[in-house]
Structures are given as C-alpha cells and as structure tokens.
Amino acid sequence: MASPTQALNQIKLAMASTNDLFNAEVFRKRNFAALEQIYTRDARILPPGAPMVSGRPGIKEFWSNLIHAVNAKTAVLTSIDVIPVGDGVVEIGRATLGIEPEGQGPAEMEVKYLVYWRQEDGLWKWHIDIWNQNS
C-alpha cells in the first residue's frame, strides 16, 4: 500500500507530465490533438478577455486561435500549490508564455492560474482552468 504522501507524489508526477505536454505538444509542436490528453471531455476554460468555453472542441479552437494570434512558442507551467480535494486536485500555478508577435521581438507573459483536476481514462486532466496576467 502506498502511504498518502507517496500517493500524492504519484499524482504530482502525473500532473507534471500533463503540464509538460501542454508545452511540448500544444505550444512547441502546435499539436492540438494533444489537448485531448490535457483537458477532460467536458472541461471548461475561463480565459481573460473572453467568455467561458465549455467542451474540448471549443477549447481546441481557443488555443489554436490564441497560439497563432500571438505566435506563441512555449508555455512553461510551475505548480505553486497542489491540494487534494475529494477525487480531484486544486492546483495554483504560474506559467511563463514565450511569444513572438509578428513584427515584434520575442517577449514573455507571466500568468497565474487555478486548475481543478480530475482523472479521466487513467490520466490526470484539467477539468476547470482559469487564469489571468500579473500586470
């Protein structure tokens, strides 16, 4: 039997691998099909400057549009706090987005986020995802 600490560490590793996928596949390779391994089927995102988006098709469209619009290259996510809640996890984190908008030099955007995680098909995924900028 795993101790609660070992179990939580396992979950944290699984979460880190989901977060890494967002950078490696979605941002670096623009492989938007990978969002199926990152968001649950009925996930919701609450993006700044836009209404809530429900469901994976809309979420794929959102990220495809945004990544192309600002010519985003990288999204490095760091967990600040991981709180087990029932069958899920609440995560506070920060993200550094590397972007290269047309006609401008490379720039970085600092973002903080709250994600409510659920397990689906054996993977830990983002079920509700909201973020905003620090400045």
Added chain:
Amino acid sequence: MASPTQALNQIKLAMASTNDLFNAEVFRKRNFAALEQIYTRDARILPPGAPMVSGRPGIKEFWSNLIHAVNAKTAVLTSIDVIPVGDGVVEIGRATLGIEPEGQGPAEMEVKYLVYWRQEDGLWKWHIDIWNQNS
C-alpha cells in the same frame, strides 16, 4: 439525516449568504471587517493585473484599494456551477460590478470567477479566489 441533495442545498444557501455579504457589506457599506466572514484566515486571491495576495490583512487592503480606486458601489454574484469536492466546494460564477469612476458616469464590469470554498468557524468561506473580465 439529510439526503445528499438536501445537504448540498444547505451548503448552496450558506454560500449565497456569504456572496450576498460581499455585496451588502463590503461593496455597499465599505465595511472591510466583513471580509473576515467571507475569506478564510489563510485565503489567497489571484487578481487580474496584480500578483497573488495571501492572508486576510493583504486581502482587506486589496479590496479597500480597488473599491476606492474605481468608486465601486455593488458586486452582484451569481453561482453558475457548484461542485462538492471533499470537504470543500468548487464554484464557477459571474459577478457584475457597479462602478462610478471619478468624472465618469456609472458603468458595469462583467467578471467570471472560480472559488474554492472551505468551512471555517461554521461559515462557508472563500479559500482561493481567482477572476478575470470577459472583455
């Protein structure tokens, strides 16, 4: 014994009364001491355009500054989804803020939010609170 549905309805009523307090006391009366009944002692807020703030003294200062800066008058909160998670609740909601900035007419701001709720001293309170604007 209360059924799970009855228990959840009781929690929703308690949450609505906390949300009403934010409007009636904090925004309408500028009674910032009421934030003690709204946020847990070690609550965190993740406001757009500013870094994360941890703990009630900093949270009181944040809301006092913001409400004075934009001359805010009302904050009407509406729950969109209430999800019980372990001992807490995850709430998606929207807020309409009524503001009257100096030298300008009254205006409304539309905000959406995610709050992770916990019980403290018999009250349901906001433990992590993040929001952003729709436009």
